Amino acid sequence: MFRIYKTLIAQSLEENMTYRTTTVLTIIFGIAFYAISIVAGGVYFSFAKTIYGWQFIDYLNLITTANLISYMYQLFFVVSHEELTETILQGNLDYSLLRPINSYWFHAFYRLDFPSTITVLLTVLVESMILWSRQPTIQQLILYILSVLLGVLFVFDINQIFVTATFWFDGLTSLTGIPEDIMNASARPSKIYPSLVRMIFLWFVPSLAVTNLPVEIIQRNYSWGSFLWVVAIDLLLLRLSYIEWQHGLRHYVSAD
Amino acid sequence: MMKYFFSFQNSLFTLLSYRTNFWVRIFTTLLSIGMSVFMWQAIYKFSGQETVAGIGQANMSLYLVIVNILTLVFSTEPIFRLSALIRSGNLSVMLLRPVNILMQGFFEYLGRSFPYLLIYMGVFWVVKPISNLLVGLGSLGLFLTIYVMFYMLVTLMGLSSFWLIQIWPMQPVFNACFFLLGGQLFPLQVLPKNFRWLLYNPFSLAGNQLTMLSIGDMSEEEFFRSFLWALIWILLLGVLIHLFWKRGNLRYEGVGM
Numbered sequence: 001m002f003r004i005y006k007t008l009i010a011q012s013l014e015e016n017m018t019y020r021t022t023t024v025l026t027i028i029f030g031i032a033f034y035a036i037s038i039v040a041g042g043v044y045f046s047f048a049k050t051i052y053g054w055q056f057i058d059y060l061n062l063i064t065t066a067n068l069i070s071y072m073y074q075l076f077f078v079v080s081h082e083e084l085t086e087t088i089l090q091g092n093l094d095y096s097l098l099r100p101i102n103s104y105w106f107h108a109f110y111r112l113d114f115p116s117t118i119t120v121l122l123t124v125l126v127e128s129m130i131l132w133s134r135q136p137t138i139q140q141l142i143l144y145i146l147s148v149l150l151g152v153l154f155v156f157d158i159n160q161i162f163v164t165a166t167f168w169f170d171g172l173t174s175l176t177g178i179p180e181d182i183m184n185a186s187a188r189p190s191k192i193y194p195s196l197v198r199m200i201f202l203w204f205v206p207s208l209a210v211t212n213l214p215v216e217i218i219q220r221n222y223s224w225g226s227f228l229w230v231v232a233i234d235l236l237l238l239r240l241s242y243i244e245w246q247h248g249l250r251h252y253v254s255a256d
Numbered sequence: 257m258m259k260y261f262f263s264f265q266n267s268l269f270t271l272l273s274y275r276t277n278f279w280v281r282i283f284t285t286l287l288s289i290g291m292s293v294f295m296w297q298a299i300y301k302f303s304g305q306e307t308v309a310g311i312g313q314a315n316m317s318l319y320l321v322i323v324n325i326l327t328l329v330f331s332t333e334p335i336f337r338l339s340a341l342i343r344s345g346n347l348s349v350m351l352l353r354p355v356n357i358l359m360q361g362f363f364e365y366l367g368r369s370f371p372y373l374l375i376y377m378g379v380f381w382v383v384k385p386i387s388n389l390l391v392g393l394g395s396l397g398l399f400l401t402i403y404v405m406f407y408m409l410v411t412l413m414g415l416s417s418f419w420l421i422q423i424w425p426m427q428p429v430f431n432a433c434f435f436l437l438g439g440q441l442f443p444l445q446v447l448p449k450n451f452r453w454l455l456y457n458p459f460s461l462a463g464n465q466l467t468m469l470s471i472g473d474m475s476e477e478e479f480f481r482s483f484l485w486a487l488i489w490i491l492l493l494g495v496l497i498h499l500f501w502k503r504g505n506l507r508y509e510g511v512g513m
Contacts, residue, residue, distance in 0.1 A: 021421075025425045029425065029428040029429075029432070032428070032432050033428070033432065036432060036435050036436055036441070039436065040441045040442065043441075043442055043446060043447070044295065044299055047299050047303040047305070047308050047446075048298075048299050048301075048302035048303040048304075049302075050302060051298050051299060051301075051302045052298065052302070175276065175280060177280070177284070178280065178283070178284075181283075181284045181287050181288075182287070184287075184291075185287045185288070185290065185291045188291055188294075188295055189298075191298070192294045192295055192297070192298040193290075193294050194294070197290070
């Protein structure tokens with residue numbers, strides 16, 4: 001299994017090195033949007049020192065963590081998901097169905113997006129400085145890392161569900177941007193939202209929980225309930241996407 | 257003139273026939289509006305002030321709604337239309353037709369933004385009913401001037417396809433410019449005084465200034481300045497488009513890339 005993944009990684013690296021300009025541009029834009037959120041935060045907190053008990057450093061922690069989650073998703077899965085949509089639509093899935101492998105995981109790990117390693121490293125660096133200033137305990141640190149990984153799994157799950165829906169609907173390309181939009185809107189303190197919106201995005205589609213939880217862990221202001229809830233939803237969505245995939249394969253007719 | 261009307265009609269019908277795309281854009285805009293409005297409401301609540309940079313809370317919410325609607329009106333579509341024509345070599349077919357390709361592009365642009373223009377005008381009407389004919393005509397005049405200026409800006413970006421191989425980076429560049437320079441995240445008026453010159457960049461004229469006009473928060477002096485700057489940009493962009501078009505046509509081989 002690891003041998004297959006190693007080959008896929010080597011292929012990704014080769015592709016990324018061939019399109020070097022694209023690589024450089026992707027990095028620049030990735031950083032630019034992160035910088036814009038920091039500028040926006042600077043403006044927000046120039047008018048109010050604290051917002052719902054959050055200081056600028058908490059906000060910085062929030063957007064850095066949210067960006068870290070999204071860059072890690074991009075590094076590991078975004079190209080695979082883009083390719084998968086195309087593969088299903090063009091009816092090219094047959095080749096991977098013939099192979100003696102699990103097609104779900106093969107396509108999930110099909111490509112790495114190497115340029116994203118730079119943006120991941122950059123956010124890790126900024127995040128380390130933020131954490132350094134907050135002096136978390138070992139337990140907090142471990143929970144923080146786990147909650148970031150849970151975030152990546154959550155973003156993978158919802159994207160996988162949208163991408164797999166291509167088996168049934170071919171006009172879905174515009175919808176595949178929705179998970180990204182939802183994650184962008186979730187890169188804000190959950191308390192700013194009205195209670196109904198908060199309830200939906202903390203408990204049903206816990207995108208707000210995913211971005212806010214790591215920060216709350218560092219603020220020592222979290223509950224085990226919300227942590228376990230994110231674990232449960234992540235696993236549930238993963239299972240759902242797997243069942244959806246199996247149904248999709250039965251529906252698949254390999255004509256484009 | 258009728259031929260341009262057909263271009264307008266075609267692109268309007270194309271937009272309306274891809275209904276999912278249309279509704280997804282509306283949904284995305286609503287998300288963006290929600291995020292900014294709730295963030296600013298929290299800022300007002302915790303700043304302990306009634307106004308931020310002279311803008312009250314209700315007006316700020318209105319500002320954020322309208323500026324986000326304007327991002328729908330001012331799309332990047334012409335960039336990718338021109339780029340596709342140049343890259344595929346299909347520009348040759350267009351050049352043979354007895355139409356002005358940039359004029360045709362303008363009417364396509366108008367068709368594509370028409371539903372969003374109606375939404376914008378509807379909101380404008382509700383927010384600031386126009387009682388004075390002169391003010392109404394002036395507002396319309398400023399809007400049209402900026403609309404033409406913005407079309408020229410995106411056209412110029414599209415014409416760079418004569419030289420560039422990849423055009424997709426234009427979209428994130430454009431989004432980033434609209435976010436910060438266009439006032440989509442916050443009105444540029446909240447910035448310190450020495451950033452005020454930013455108010456007259458093309459993105460700000462289209463986003464920030466037109467929104468200020470719509471919520472009735474624009475002084476006469478600002479109005480005329482914006483008008484003047486829009487005209488200056490039109491002149492400058494006109495010269496550049498002319499240059500790009502001439503030079504680009506010399507480079508263009510019509511065989512696709």
